[in-house]
Amino acid sequence: MTEHEYRLIINRLLKKEGDSLQSRLSDVKELTERYVEDTGNVPPPYLTDKLTDYLLSDELKDMSPYKTQVSAYPILSRSQWDMRKQREVSLDRISDASTLDVTFHVPVTLDEAIRESVSKETRHYRALNAQQPVKTYNLRNDLGDDAFEAMYPPSEKPRVLFRDERHAEWSLDVRRRDGFTCQKCGQCSRKGMQAHHIESFNSAFELRYDVSNGMTLCISCHSDFHYIYGKGNNTRSQLTEWMGDFYFEFQTAV
Numbered sequence: 001m002t003e004h005e006y007r008l009i010i011n012r013l014l015k016k017e018g019d020s021l022q023s024r025l026s027d028v029k030e031l032t033e034r035y036v037e038d039t040g041n042v043p044p045p046y047l048t049d050k051l052t053d054y055l056l057s058d059e060l061k062d063m064s065p066y067k068t069q070v071s072a073y074p075i076l077s078r079s080q081w082d083m084r085k086q087r088e089v090s091l092d093r094i095s096d097a098s099t100l101d102v103t104f105h106v107p108v109t110l111d112e113a114i115r116e117s118v119s120k121e122t123r124h125y126r127a128l129n130a131q132q133p134v135k136t137y138n139l140r141n142d143l144g145d146d147a148f149e150a151m152y153p154p155s156e157k158p159r160v161l162f163r164d165e166r167h168a169e170w171s172l173d174v175r176r177r178d179g180f181t182c183q184k185c186g187q188c189s190r191k192g193m194q195a196h197h198i199e200s201f202n203s204a205f206e207l208r209y210d211v212s213n214g215m216t217l218c219i220s221c222h223s224d225f226h227y228i229y230g231k232g233n234n235t236r237s238q239l240t241e242w243m244g245d246f247y248f249e250f251q252t253a254v
Helices: 003-015 021-039 045-055 057-061 078-087 091-096 110-131 139-143 145-151 165-177 219-229 236-253
Strands: 193-197 214-218
Touching (some): 003 021, 021 045, 165 193, 165 214
Antiparallel strands (some): 193 214
Protein backbone atom coordinates (compact mmCIF):
# COMPACT_ATOMS: atom_id res chain seq x y z
CA MET A 1 0.00 0.00 0.00
CA THR A 2 1.38 3.39 -1.04
CA GLU A 3 0.91 6.67 0.76
CA HIS A 4 -1.45 7.83 -1.98
CA GLU A 5 -3.63 4.70 -1.62
CA TYR A 6 -3.60 5.14 2.15
CA ARG A 7 -4.82 8.74 1.81
CA LEU A 8 -7.64 7.72 -0.56
CA ILE A 9 -8.87 5.02 1.84
CA ILE A 10 -8.86 7.50 4.75
CA ASN A 11 -10.85 10.01 2.69
CA ARG A 12 -13.46 7.32 1.97
CA LEU A 13 -13.64 6.47 5.69
CA LEU A 14 -14.25 10.12 6.56
CA LYS A 15 -17.35 10.12 4.33
CA LYS A 16 -18.85 7.07 6.06
CA GLU A 17 -21.63 7.63 8.56
CA GLY A 18 -23.27 5.52 11.22
CA ASP A 19 -20.26 3.41 12.21
CA SER A 20 -19.85 2.74 15.92
CA LEU A 21 -16.71 3.84 17.75
CA GLN A 22 -15.66 0.21 18.11
CA SER A 23 -15.99 -0.29 14.35
CA ARG A 24 -13.94 2.84 13.66
CA LEU A 25 -11.21 1.70 16.06
CA SER A 26 -11.06 -1.63 14.26
CA ASP A 27 -10.79 0.09 10.84
CA VAL A 28 -7.95 2.36 12.01
CA LYS A 29 -6.00 -0.47 13.60
CA GLU A 30 -6.28 -2.71 10.52
CA LEU A 31 -5.41 0.11 8.11
CA THR A 32 -2.40 1.30 10.12
CA GLU A 33 -0.99 -2.20 10.58
CA ARG A 34 -1.31 -2.81 6.83
CA TYR A 35 0.47 0.44 6.01
CA VAL A 36 3.37 -0.34 8.39
CA GLU A 37 3.65 -3.88 6.98
CA ASP A 38 3.70 -2.66 3.36
CA THR A 39 5.99 0.36 3.75
CA GLY A 40 8.01 -0.37 6.89
CA ASN A 41 7.21 3.11 8.21
CA VAL A 42 4.53 4.67 10.37
CA PRO A 43 1.96 6.85 8.58
CA PRO A 44 2.93 10.53 8.18
CA PRO A 45 1.45 13.03 10.68
CA TYR A 46 -0.98 14.67 8.24
CA LEU A 47 -2.59 11.26 7.63
CA THR A 48 -2.73 10.31 11.30
CA ASP A 49 -4.49 13.66 11.87
CA LYS A 50 -7.14 12.54 9.38
CA LEU A 51 -7.46 9.20 11.19
CA THR A 52 -8.00 11.11 14.43
CA ASP A 53 -10.79 13.10 12.79
CA TYR A 54 -12.36 9.80 11.72
CA LEU A 55 -12.17 8.34 15.23
CA LEU A 56 -13.64 11.50 16.79
CA SER A 57 -16.24 12.11 14.09
CA ASP A 58 -19.19 11.91 16.53
CA GLU A 59 -17.72 14.59 18.79
CA LEU A 60 -16.60 16.81 15.91
CA LYS A 61 -20.04 16.62 14.24
CA ASP A 62 -21.74 17.70 17.47
CA MET A 63 -21.95 21.43 16.77
CA SER A 64 -23.61 22.40 20.05
CA PRO A 65 -21.82 25.42 21.56
CA TYR A 66 -22.70 24.18 25.07
CA LYS A 67 -20.63 20.99 25.17
CA THR A 68 -18.41 22.51 27.84
CA GLN A 69 -21.38 22.61 30.23
CA VAL A 70 -22.02 18.84 30.15
CA SER A 71 -18.53 17.43 29.72
CA ALA A 72 -15.38 18.07 31.75
CA TYR A 73 -13.08 17.50 28.74
CA PRO A 74 -15.05 18.26 25.56
CA ILE A 75 -13.57 17.80 22.10
CA LEU A 76 -14.20 21.05 20.23
CA SER A 77 -14.11 21.98 16.58
CA ARG A 78 -12.28 25.15 15.58
CA SER A 79 -15.52 27.19 15.50
CA GLN A 80 -16.58 25.85 18.90
CA TRP A 81 -13.17 26.67 20.33
CA ASP A 82 -13.36 30.23 18.98
CA MET A 83 -16.85 30.63 20.48
CA ARG A 84 -15.64 29.33 23.82
CA LYS A 85 -12.82 31.86 23.91
CA GLN A 86 -15.33 34.64 23.18
CA ARG A 87 -17.80 33.52 25.89
CA GLU A 88 -15.43 32.55 28.73
CA VAL A 89 -12.77 34.35 30.76
CA SER A 90 -9.51 32.61 31.59
CA LEU A 91 -8.53 32.06 35.23
CA ASP A 92 -5.38 34.15 34.65
CA ARG A 93 -7.47 37.16 33.72
CA ILE A 94 -9.71 36.60 36.73
CA SER A 95 -6.69 36.62 39.06
CA ASP A 96 -5.42 39.82 37.41
CA ALA A 97 -8.78 41.50 37.99
CA SER A 98 -9.28 40.12 41.50
CA THR A 99 -8.84 43.59 43.03
CA LEU A 100 -11.98 44.81 41.25
CA ASP A 101 -15.33 44.72 43.03
CA VAL A 102 -16.75 42.24 40.52
CA THR A 103 -18.29 38.80 41.02
CA PHE A 104 -17.06 36.28 38.42
CA HIS A 105 -19.01 33.17 37.50
CA VAL A 106 -16.84 30.21 36.56
CA PRO A 107 -18.91 27.62 34.61
CA VAL A 108 -18.99 24.12 36.08
CA THR A 109 -19.74 20.83 34.42
CA LEU A 110 -22.88 18.80 35.10
CA ASP A 111 -20.92 16.26 37.18
CA GLU A 112 -19.43 18.99 39.33
CA ALA A 113 -22.85 20.61 39.82
CA ILE A 114 -24.34 17.29 41.01
CA ARG A 115 -21.47 16.68 43.42
CA GLU A 116 -21.82 20.20 44.81
CA SER A 117 -25.59 19.75 45.24
CA VAL A 118 -25.09 16.47 47.16
CA SER A 119 -22.36 18.02 49.31
CA LYS A 120 -24.57 21.00 50.12
CA GLU A 121 -27.43 18.76 51.23
CA THR A 122 -25.05 16.61 53.30
CA ARG A 123 -23.67 19.69 55.05
CA HIS A 124 -27.22 20.89 55.74
CA TYR A 125 -28.27 17.67 57.51
CA ARG A 126 -24.99 17.40 59.39
CA ALA A 127 -25.60 20.89 60.74
CA LEU A 128 -29.13 19.92 61.82
CA ASN A 129 -27.86 16.77 63.55
CA ALA A 130 -25.16 18.78 65.30
CA GLN A 131 -27.84 21.09 66.75
CA GLN A 132 -30.10 18.21 67.83
CA PRO A 133 -28.46 14.79 67.47
CA VAL A 134 -30.68 11.91 66.39
CA LYS A 135 -31.38 9.58 69.31
CA THR A 136 -31.99 5.91 68.57
CA TYR A 137 -33.72 3.32 70.75
CA ASN A 138 -33.53 -0.46 70.91
CA LEU A 139 -36.66 -1.81 72.61
CA ARG A 140 -35.20 -5.27 73.03
CA ASN A 141 -32.25 -3.88 74.96
CA ASP A 142 -34.39 -1.44 76.96
CA LEU A 143 -37.13 -3.96 77.88
CA GLY A 144 -35.13 -7.16 77.99
CA ASP A 145 -35.70 -10.25 75.84
CA ASP A 146 -38.59 -11.70 77.88
CA ALA A 147 -40.57 -8.48 78.09
CA PHE A 148 -39.91 -7.64 74.44
CA GLU A 149 -41.13 -11.04 73.18
CA ALA A 150 -44.17 -10.87 75.46
CA MET A 151 -45.07 -7.50 73.97
CA TYR A 152 -44.12 -8.46 70.39
CA PRO A 153 -44.48 -12.26 70.08
CA PRO A 154 -42.76 -13.77 67.03
CA SER A 155 -45.23 -14.77 64.33
CA GLU A 156 -45.54 -18.46 63.55
CA LYS A 157 -47.24 -17.70 60.27
CA PRO A 158 -45.14 -18.02 57.12
CA ARG A 159 -44.14 -14.68 55.68
CA VAL A 160 -44.01 -14.21 51.91
CA LEU A 161 -41.83 -11.28 50.89
CA PHE A 162 -42.70 -11.46 47.20
CA ARG A 163 -45.24 -13.15 44.98
CA ASP A 164 -43.57 -16.03 43.22
CA GLU A 165 -44.22 -18.28 40.24
CA ARG A 166 -46.91 -20.14 42.16
CA HIS A 167 -48.81 -16.88 42.59
CA ALA A 168 -48.51 -16.13 38.86
CA GLU A 169 -50.00 -19.56 38.04
CA TRP A 170 -52.86 -18.97 40.49
CA SER A 171 -53.58 -15.56 38.95
CA LEU A 172 -53.70 -17.00 35.43
CA ASP A 173 -56.02 -19.85 36.53
CA VAL A 174 -58.44 -17.35 38.09
CA ARG A 175 -58.49 -15.13 35.00
CA ARG A 176 -58.95 -18.11 32.68
CA ARG A 177 -61.84 -19.40 34.78
CA ASP A 178 -63.56 -16.00 34.51
CA GLY A 179 -62.89 -15.75 30.78
CA PHE A 180 -60.63 -12.71 31.30
CA THR A 181 -63.74 -10.73 32.23
CA CYS A 182 -63.99 -8.20 35.06
CA GLN A 183 -66.60 -9.52 37.48
CA LYS A 184 -67.57 -5.96 38.47
CA CYS A 185 -67.93 -3.95 35.27
CA GLY A 186 -68.01 -6.73 32.67
CA GLN A 187 -65.03 -5.49 30.67
CA CYS A 188 -63.41 -8.35 28.74
CA SER A 189 -59.76 -8.33 27.66
CA ARG A 190 -56.70 -10.55 27.91
CA LYS A 191 -54.71 -7.49 28.94
CA GLY A 192 -55.28 -5.32 31.99
CA MET A 193 -57.05 -7.99 34.03
CA GLN A 194 -55.93 -8.87 37.57
CA ALA A 195 -56.76 -11.65 40.02
CA HIS A 196 -58.09 -10.37 43.35
CA HIS A 197 -57.84 -12.35 46.60
CA ILE A 198 -61.27 -12.49 48.25
CA GLU A 199 -59.81 -13.39 51.62
CA SER A 200 -56.63 -11.36 51.87
CA PHE A 201 -53.26 -12.70 50.71
CA ASN A 202 -51.57 -11.52 53.91
CA SER A 203 -54.01 -13.15 56.35
CA ALA A 204 -55.70 -16.18 54.74
CA PHE A 205 -52.51 -18.23 54.31
CA GLU A 206 -54.30 -21.50 53.56
CA LEU A 207 -56.31 -19.86 50.74
CA ARG A 208 -53.50 -17.98 49.02
CA TYR A 209 -53.39 -20.30 46.02
CA ASP A 210 -56.99 -21.57 46.11
CA VAL A 211 -58.65 -20.60 42.83
CA SER A 212 -62.04 -20.35 44.58
CA ASN A 213 -60.53 -17.53 46.69
CA GLY A 214 -59.90 -15.38 43.62
CA MET A 215 -61.91 -13.31 41.19
CA THR A 216 -61.02 -11.33 38.09
CA LEU A 217 -61.14 -7.54 38.17
CA CYS A 218 -59.91 -4.95 35.71
CA ILE A 219 -57.21 -2.57 36.90
CA SER A 220 -59.70 0.27 37.45
CA CYS A 221 -62.15 -1.80 39.53
CA HIS A 222 -59.33 -3.50 41.45
CA SER A 223 -57.86 -0.10 42.35
CA ASP A 224 -61.32 1.17 43.33
CA PHE A 225 -61.83 -1.73 45.76
CA HIS A 226 -58.49 -1.25 47.49
CA TYR A 227 -58.95 2.52 47.55
CA ILE A 228 -62.12 1.99 49.60
CA TYR A 229 -61.07 -0.95 51.79
CA GLY A 230 -57.28 -0.60 51.80
CA LYS A 231 -54.69 -3.28 51.01
CA GLY A 232 -54.33 -6.20 53.38
CA ASN A 233 -56.78 -7.93 55.72
CA ASN A 234 -59.52 -7.81 53.11
CA THR A 235 -62.52 -10.14 53.52
CA ARG A 236 -65.44 -11.67 51.64
CA SER A 237 -67.87 -9.42 53.51
CA GLN A 238 -66.09 -6.36 52.09
CA LEU A 239 -66.37 -7.83 48.61
CA THR A 240 -70.10 -8.57 49.13
CA GLU A 241 -70.70 -4.96 50.17
CA TRP A 242 -68.64 -3.55 47.29
CA MET A 243 -70.11 -5.78 44.56
CA GLY A 244 -73.72 -4.96 45.51
CA ASP A 245 -76.20 -6.27 42.95
CA PHE A 246 -73.42 -7.91 40.94
CA TYR A 247 -72.45 -10.24 43.76
CA PHE A 248 -75.21 -12.82 43.25
CA GLU A 249 -73.96 -13.55 39.73
CA PHE A 250 -70.40 -13.88 41.04
CA GLN A 251 -71.43 -16.31 43.81
CA THR A 252 -73.32 -18.42 41.30
CA ALA A 253 -70.35 -18.50 38.91
CA VAL A 254 -67.98 -19.65 41.65
